[in-house]
Amino acid sequence: MASVATEEPFRWFPIMFGEYYGLTLPELMFTDIRYFYRAYDQNRFWGKLGHQAVIVANRAEHIRPPGPKPYSRQFGIVLNEENSVEEIVLLKKAKRDDAKKGPVQRLDHLNLGIIRQFTRSQPSVSDKLIECLKKSFLLPGTLMGPQQFFEVDAHFDLTCRIRHYLESVQQTEGAESA
16 A cells, blocks of 8 residues: 555555454455444454554555546445435436435545444344445456555545544434444
8 A cells, every 4th residue: 555655565464353354344344344344343453463454454444446547536425214224326416316216415425434323123234235345446357456456546535534424324223323
């Protein structure tokens, strides 16, 4: 990674505990976002893995839209009547909301940490975030995998310090806190 200057090539360390033993943190983010944040919030990653968890978490809060002009697009989070994520779409900034899709929240950056705003009874939100990542960035025929995704600085706005959360989603009883 360009932002992590070392004399040795950057190497992702595997998780050495639990259900996802052997996966790297980027692979975990593309497998089970909720598990990553639960372990991260409980300080389960320590040492070199803990340092990498901070890198992954910071980058995961500021994912730019894919393409050569990320500032001309936004992520659209389509919510249903129950205030759960129905779909995640890419929108042009000038385009109006599609009335057929219900309320759309526009975000300049996708924050995978929004998973904390949903209860554990809404597991499909995690699946929709992972689906969006895979569809947008891990295109068939490319050599990019989860680790390479998190190593490319252009995928992230590394200067942004704004938290990009959904405004209308209320923490419900039993929801994981941020």
